[in-house]
Amino acid sequence: MHDGPDRSPPIRIAIRDLASDVASAIIRDLIASGRVAPGQLLPGEAALASRYAVSRGTLRAALRTLQDAQLVSVRNGVGAVVLPRPSTVTEGLDQLCSLETYTRDTGASIATADLTWTQEPADDEAARQLQVEPGALLSVAHRVKLIDGARAGWGIERTPADLVPFEALQAEYAGSIMDVLLARPELGITHADAEIAAVPLPAGIARRLGVRAGRPAQYLEQVMLLGDGRPAQWGRAWLLPEHFRFRIRRRTPLA
Amino acid sequence: MHDGPDRSPPIRIAIRDLASDVASAIIRDLIASGRVAPGQLLPGEAALASRYAVSRGTLRAALRTLQDAQLVSVRNGVGAVVLPRPSTVTEGLDQLCSLETYTRDTGASIATADLTWTQEPADDEAARQLQVEPGALLSVAHRVKLIDGARAGWGIERTPADLVPFEALQAEYAGSIMDVLLARPELGITHADAEIAAVPLPAGIARRLGVRAGRPAQYLEQVMLLGDGRPAQWGRAWLLPEHFRFRIRRRTPLA
DNA sequence: AAGTGGTCTAGACCACCTG
DNA sequence: AGGTGGTCTAGACCACTTT
Numbered sequence: 001m002h003d004g005p006d007r008s009p010p011i012r013i014a015i016r017d018l019a020s021d022v023a024s025a026i027i028r029d030l031i032a033s034g035r036v037a038p039g040q041l042l043p044g045e046a047a048l049a050s051r052y053a054v055s056r057g058t059l060r061a062a063l064r065t066l067q068d069a070q071l072v073s074v075r076n077g078v079g080a081v082v083l084p085r086p087s088t089v090t091e092g093l094d095q096l097c098s099l100e101t102y103t104r105d106t107g108a109s110i111a112t113a114d115l116t117w118t119q120e121p122a123d124d125e126a127a128r129q130l131q132v133e134p135g136a137l138l139s140v141a142h143r144v145k146l147i148d149g150a151r152a153g154w155g156i157e158r159t160p161a162d163l164v165p166f167e168a169l170q171a172e173y174a175g176s177i178m179d180v181l182l183a184r185p186e187l188g189i190t191h192a193d194a195e196i197a198a199v200p201l202p203a204g205i206a207r208r209l210g211v212r213a214g215r216p217a218q219y220l221e222q223v224m225l226l227g228d229g230r231p232a233q234w235g236r237a238w239l240l241p242e243h244f245r246f247r248i249r250r251r252t253p254l255a
Numbered sequence: 256m257h258d259g260p261d262r263s264p265p266i267r268i269a270i271r272d273l274a275s276d277v278a279s280a281i282i283r284d285l286i287a288s289g290r291v292a293p294g295q296l297l298p299g300e301a302a303l304a305s306r307y308a309v310s311r312g313t314l315r316a317a318l319r320t321l322q323d324a325q326l327v328s329v330r331n332g333v334g335a336v337v338l339p340r341p342s343t344v345t346e347g348l349d350q351l352c353s354l355e356t357y358t359r360d361t362g363a364s365i366a367t368a369d370l371t372w373t374q375e376p377a378d379d380e381a382a383r384q385l386q387v388e389p390g391a392l393l394s395v396a397h398r399v400k401l402i403d404g405a406r407a408g409w410g411i412e413r414t415p416a417d418l419v420p421f422e423a424l425q426a427e428y429a430g431s432i433m434d435v436l437l438a439r440p441e442l443g444i445t446h447a448d449a450e451i452a453a454v455p456l457p458a459g460i461a462r463r464l465g466v467r468a469g470r471p472a473q474y475l476e477q478v479m480l481l482g483d484g485r486p487a488q489w490g491r492a493w494l495l496p497e498h499f500r501f502r503i504r505r506r507t508p509l510a
Numbered sequence: 511a512a513g514t515g516g517t518c519t520a521g522a523c524c525a526c527c528t529g
Numbered sequence: 530a531g532g533t534g535g536t537c538t539a540g541a542c543c544a545c546t547t548t
């Protein structure tokens with residue numbers, strides 16, 4: 001399954017195990033190509049394992065990623081049914097993308113105001129979240145988010161300074177450090193863990209947004225993780241609920 | 256009254272595979288018991304596999320569920336570190352399970368107060384959410400959620416009356432209609448779509464919870480869907496943020 | 511009865527971390 | 530160098546669905 005000489009990688013490439021390769025191959029050969037139409041069954045596990053020259057265990061791992069991506073539905077005693085593509089593209093908070101991308105996809109206009117760049121040493125909390133030494137240099141950006149011209153939220157993002165050069169970060173920035181990191185596949189970013197809470201809007205942020213302090217705000221905090229599990233970005237945002245509503249698709253575990 | 260008519264098939268026991276049993280055993284023996292404190296390493300995979308008399312593959316599957324539940328962090332070449340337990344109740348919102356189920360799994364105490372059952376015709380909004388005719392009969396339950404004895408939230412759930420008999424619903428109820436529906440595999444429930452927002456606590460709910468109106472609350476609304484896409488349950492909840500914190504794992508969409 | 515997926519095992523080799 | 534987790538394999542048996 002491994003094709004091509006992969007003998008000397010000096011740079012850490014995104015983790016691609018055999019199962020991921022097989023999953024991509026199945027998508028390419030059978031699903032995206034339309035050879036197996038929605039509603040039809042994929043070949044059996046044994047046949048697929050033989051076709052791609054992997055063990056059944058590896059093949060099943062590949063099938064599981066297709067299930068997680070809602071591309072197929074596997075039923076015991078039956079097989080793997082190719083699912084229809086949803087007609088409307090609906091993204092929710094369970095998909096990893098920036099607030100900027102998320103909002104733009106909903107058709108609203110989003111922009112940035114009061115953008116500030118700094119480089120500063122990590123305080124204790126930042127060091128804990130990003131798993132770096134206290135005092136390690138971080139690149140920091142904070143800004144007001146405008147929705148259709150209205151001041152709708154404020155957010156701050158931090159990333160270790162040695163991950164992406166400060167100048168490159170600013171050059172490639174288009175409203176979110178997250179997007180810059182996601183656009184670099186060599187970082188191997190697979191997921192982020194977000195936490196949400198309803199909080200009273202802090203006074204300092206209320207002033208920046210021109211609204212009164214203490215009113216309910218949606219707090220959103222997240223740590224984006226590299227393929228090896230190390231944190232790459234720590235972001236916090238306070239959002240006015242009249243401008244932001246989030247949808248989450250909740251799936252049954254143990255598919 | 257106990258032995259229902261033959262419409263109820265033999266109750267299917269929740270699937271407990273070996274790996275799940277081992278995961279539970281590790282939690283019980285090593286983590287919940289405090290034998291391995293947060294920050295310390297679990298025994299190695301080989302030792303654990305031998306201890307519980309399973310293969311290393313099965314043991315690794317168990318470890319993965321502990322990872323998904325954020326109980327341990329596994330690092331290559333090092334081992335599995337036990338993570339500190341967050342003090343507030345956190346639910347992985349991207350997983351489909353009731354607040355009751357998740358909270359109980361973490362060992363926190365959750366209970367129900369002021370439970371009220373009714374059957375009533377669907378108003379316009381309920382009819383739209385559940386895709387039934389206005390006036391169709393719904394089973395409705397609302398209740399206060401208690402966390403460690405404190406009044407921490409209020410919620411209301413509606414489900415079409417013809418989906419599950421009213422008496423069965425009440426008989427099988429243990430804090431959440433969601434759980435009753437999820438426990439019936441013949442319904443084929445695969446996912447739910449949830450929406451969240453930060454809102455001022457409405458006066459009527461504040462009175463039920465014994466707190467002042469207007470303070471920030473986490474609003475959570477969700478529609479649970481059958482396998483064929485039809486809505487099966489519509490739930491709304493207002494939760495006090497000091498008792499509930501939500502976590503969401505955001506994944507990169509697949510190719 | 512036959513074919514499918516679901517689970518479990520034992521063993522092997524590799525990558526990573528630490529002393 | 531030795532121990533840890535990460536991946537892959539081949540084979541076995543079981544549960545479920547369909548014929």
